[in-house]
Amino acid sequence: MVKVTNKIDWIGIKDWDLRLFHGHELSTFKGSTYNSYVIRDEKTVLVDTVWLPHADEYMETLEKEVGIDNIDYIIINHMEPDHGGTLGKIMEKRPDLPIYCSIKGEETIKAYFHKEWDLRPMKTGDTLNIGENTITFVEMRMIHWPDSMLLYLDKEKTVLSSDAFGQHLCTKSLFNDEVDECVLYQEAIKYYANILTPFSKLIKKKIVEIAALNLDIEIIAPAHGVIWRDNPMQIVNAYAKWSDDYREEFAVILFDSMYDSTRKIALALEEGMGEAGKKVKIFNASITDLSDMLTELYKADTIMIGSSTVNNGVLASIEIILHEIKGHKLGGKDFLAFGSYGWSGESPKHIHQKLLDAKLNPLADPISVFYNPTKQDLLEIKELAKGLIK
Numbered sequence: 001m002v003k004v005t006n007k008i009d010w011i012g013i014k015d016w017d018l019r020l021f022h023g024h025e026l027s028t029f030k031g032s033t034y035n036s037y038v039i040r041d042e043k044t045v046l047v048d049t050v051w052l053p054h055a056d057e058y059m060e061t062l063e064k065e066v067g068i069d070n071i072d073y074i075i076i077n078h079m080e081p082d083h084g085g086t087l088g089k090i091m092e093k094r095p096d097l098p099i100y101c102s103i104k105g106e107e108t109i110k111a112y113f114h115k116e117w118d119l120r121p122m123k124t125g126d127t128l129n130i131g132e133n134t135i136t137f138v139e140m141r142m143i144h145w146p147d148s149m150l151l152y153l154d155k156e157k158t159v160l161s162s163d164a165f166g167q168h169l170c171t172k173s174l175f176n177d178e179v180d181e182c183v184l185y186q187e188a189i190k191y192y193a194n195i196l197t198p199f200s201k202l203i204k205k206k207i208v209e210i211a212a213l214n215l216d217i218e219i220i221a222p223a224h225g226v227i228w229r230d231n232p233m234q235i236v237n238a239y240a241k242w243s244d245d246y247r248e249e250f251a252v253i254l255f256d257s258m259y260d261s262t263r264k265i266a267l268a269l270e271e272g273m274g275e276a277g278k279k280v281k282i283f284n285a286s287i288t289d290l291s292d293m294l295t296e297l298y299k300a301d302t303i304m305i306g307s308s309t310v311n312n313g314v315l316a317s318i319e320i321i322l323h324e325i326k327g328h329k330l331g332g333k334d335f336l337a338f339g340s341y342g343w344s345g346e347s348p349k350h351i352h353q354k355l356l357d358a359k360l361n362p363l364a365d366p367i368s369v370f371y372n373p374t375k376q377d378l379l380e381i382k383e384l385a386k387g388l389i390k
């Protein structure tokens with residue numbers, strides 16, 4: 001247990017060993033935490049639980065530090081099982097407990113547990129007085145699930161923000177002023193890029209809506225990773241920037257190559273852009289972590305993707321990337337497709353079409369090379385890249 005404010009304690013789990021999340025979808029190389037909080041006011045309120053594999057440890061701590069019989073209310077900000085997973089275990093011991101949740105949360109909790117519990121759905125602006133503090137509920141629909149919501153405690157001047165502003169990061173200290181800032185921001189933007197990017201438009205609007213409430217905020221405590229207590233608004237400002245067509249001035253080249261012909265094109269593009277003064281990050285998609293690549297794609301202003309042609313299409317690692325670019329709504333960036341072929345040569349056209357479908361802007365027609373590029377081919381590709389950047 002860790003003291004967050006006078007009346008709020010962290011009672012979560014540190015998952016040092018976590019390396020994959022959402023099944024096998026997302027890499028979490030620095031672990032994560034599942035942040036559950038207990039508010040000890042005139043009423044004792046538990047906010048969120050932890051992922052079911054950690055239920056035994058969590059239940060033991062909860063019993064020791066709070067006493068399950070002493071809890072007056074549970075608030076579930078978000079019923080994704082990494083936060084709501086242990087709710088069933090608590091309710092086995094206290095089936096009488098009122099559960100506050102969002103309107104969508106009521107539906108989600110019922111759909112997970114199929115129980116007749118005392119669910120109390122709250123909408124934006126609804127409040128609950130628990131003694132010195134009044135809790136204000138703010139729905140955060142699709143940030144990032146339909147049921148997501150956040151809480152504001154007026155006396156503690158604290159926002160319990162659920163997934164928003166979180167990071168998959170497990171550190172000894174739970175506070176932003178006591179961890180490495182570079183690591184913190186790298187994990188925060190990786191989290192944003194991989195989990196929240198599809199909802200950027202909603203996030204942008206929600207930040208304006210919350211700013212209009214003029215809340216006095218001293219702490220922002222998310223459901224994963226470290227708590228923002230030193231200049232907490234810095235992460236809100238970062239989200240305002242990240243949700244507003246965020247771009248950094250560099251290009252990403254992603255390729256997959258069977259016999260190095262497509263790799264040679266990638267390197268010629270890199271050389272040309274480099275000579276034109278453009279910063280470039282280049283990745284072999286078949287051996288690079290997908291979540292890390294997606295983070296770089298999210299940040300880049302220019303994306304170049306290449307693949308050998310195989311079975312009238314692209315290599316599997318490239319097909320996945322194309323799927324992720326569309327799903328994460330990375331439209332609006334500039335792109336170039338390239339590739340090599342020996343027989344039918346569909347890959348550059350396929351990549352080009354998929355990126356058009358994802359609403360990216362073509363810099364030029366796709367580059368297609370028959371078998372092995374000649375020195376002259378590579379020189380021309382390099383010059384083309386230079387020209388595109390200029």
Ligand code: FEO
Nearest residue numbers: 080082083163223
């Ligand atoms: Fe951390 Fe959306 O659950």
